[in-house]
Amino acid sequence: MSLDQANPAVPSAAGPATRTSVRPAGGAAADRRRRNRRTGRWWTPWLFLAPALLLFLYFKFIPMASALTMSFQDVQPYLGNKWVGTENYSTVLHSDGFREAAWHTVVLAAGQTAGSMALGLVLALLMEGQGRRLGFVRSAAFLPVVVPIAVVAELWRIMYHPTGDGMLNSILGLVGLGPSGFINDPDTSMASIMLTGIWRGAPYDMMIFLAGLTSVDRGLYEAAKVDGASRLQRVWHVTVPGLRSVFSILFILAAIRGLRVFTEVFLLTNGGPDGSTEVVMTLIYKLGLEQNRLGVGAAGAVLLFIATLILTVVVHLLRRRESK
């Protein structure tokens, strides 16, 4: 889907520009009237959009706006909400462990994004092709994405069992390592959660890479082969540049997903042990929902939204500059 949008601005911008330059300026109004008759009234497209817009209004925009209002209020629905200015924000920003949580979120997001993309690319390269059996393998590899996260977390909790007879520990034992505490040891808990995230995220990235790989010109591989490039060199100099737009899309998606990480952390460790896996979302959950202080929760959510927005805009700007 996104692969074809790499350079969408060029043809559409060129079209109308040439047309208006040919037509005399005074004919514009008449032109519009004629077009109206041909395409219907101006509100026709809005009418078609109305169901979706109405749903968005009630289930997205109004809740978002009320979350914004709530973030400046002491929310007590029965007594009436009280305006408290930026107090909720300072509660979140000055809470114990907010800085650590923000740092953990960045580390986890970066690690999961990089790991999933690397593993996804390797999987995609291995499973590229048309064979019928490959289709089966690809579906099997995609399974982690469709399994509910609660099940995934429970599976990994069993695999991470911290004694020598635990599943992963018995494998580590074969090569003379371990037993590791995994999620139960403050030193390894973050890496363990990251591993679970990568296991779940990589197949998704693989699918998008697979779609991207079909758009890489086969001729380039052959040309590189003729020039004496090794297999690794072909991947590095032909495949990777060909997938550039896929990388940036995946990066945005994964980074947003990474900043909002909650479920796997909540189910596996809930931020423990010793706060070693506390992320922004689990902290917001504790401060806002568990303590029933919805204003504080809303302030945290708004902060996270702003961070995500900034990240997305920056990546967009970088992409635009690059394509110029």
Add this chain to the structure above:
Amino acid sequence: MQRSRWVGAGFLASALVLTSCTSGPAGVDAKQDSKAPLELWVRTTPGGPGEQGTLRVAAAFGKATGYKVEVTAIFDDFETKLQQRAAQKNLPDIVMNDVTQLGAMHSQGLLREIDLDKVKSTEQAVGQALDSGKSVDGKQFGLPYSAQASALLIRKDWREKLKLQVPQNWDDFAAMAEAFTTKDPDGDGKKNTFGLAAPLSTKRGYASWYFSNFLWAAGGDFITETGDGKYKPAMTTEQSVEAVQWFRSLGCKDKVIQPGAVTMETPPTNETFEAGRTGMFVVGPYLMPRFDESLGKDKYEVVPMPKGPKDATVLAEGGSIYLMAGSENRAGQDAFADFAISAEGQKTGMQGDTGFTVQLPVNKTVDISKVRPDPRWATYAEAYQNSGRYAPSIPNWTPVRQATAETINALMADCGLDIETKLGELDNQLAGILKEQGIAAP
């Protein structure tokens, strides 16, 4: 341009919708109607035995008094759903929820004060249960209808195989935990058993919840009342530090707590006890029906917690009836509270085989051994009467429980941390929480 006008109108409309949602007069006195049906919300699984039990109580109440009660069982996000009803200024008339919710609901203005003169059966109520329904300023805002306390479950077959006595003090307790861990009580030749099952995750404050049984028995405290409803942090007192040290040595030195405890809440911990991985577990009576079925009644026994350095204090908990503000049938509310605490109401709530509405009765005239002949219930009743202690009703107990759970979890997860430093930090944090709630001692 037309389009921008429409966008403007859209914004205006949504702004109107928003303001209508967020503002309005608070706590209007409702016109009274003693015929209006009472809407009752209970925090239990919809369709489960808990709902059946509540329905039985409601039906018996209707038969005895003529008032009509509509029962709604909600489990997930109970508090959030209550907030939504609060936003509509249309609360249910009665809520049956955990005792510890009192502070949070009271500070939100959701509760009305209960006039004990209008609820006659409270004269027969157990004193400490009644006290748990008082807010920090000493006014009655909740009426407990069910109580419970912790007792110690022991794998009887393991204990008998290793020829050990029921532990009487903490040394016995630690020795038994060690024997269960090292002496292969299940006889399979593998070192795969542990002495104590403990949910020590930070989730919902489990670590703090479980540890309170040990902290209080050592004479320690999370926060101590200094009089006039003011509190000060107490996690660095000698007794508290001693309790933490002793409990931590179970995990760090003796290694008798099940591995992975620091990321486990109750469900996986229950499984370790059922699956024969752990030999002791400190819990309330509500797990007995489950363990009777999965493990077998003959495999485990229920004994009082052994005495700690001070006494055998254990955590007392329970459910309360809250009469909600703005009800149009206050007489009906009072009548329900009166019935639920009366001997008849309590006995009705104790019926059934699982998921009882009433765990331990709060009415002094109800003798548990007459209603439930199983002697294990008497053990629980005794633990509650003699050693049960509720968490204090401060405006919001959750932050205290969360903060202490984080610290206990940290100390159990990382055996290298310095206890005194960590507890010092915790005391500072607790001081901040108390100050924020306006109950810090000067």
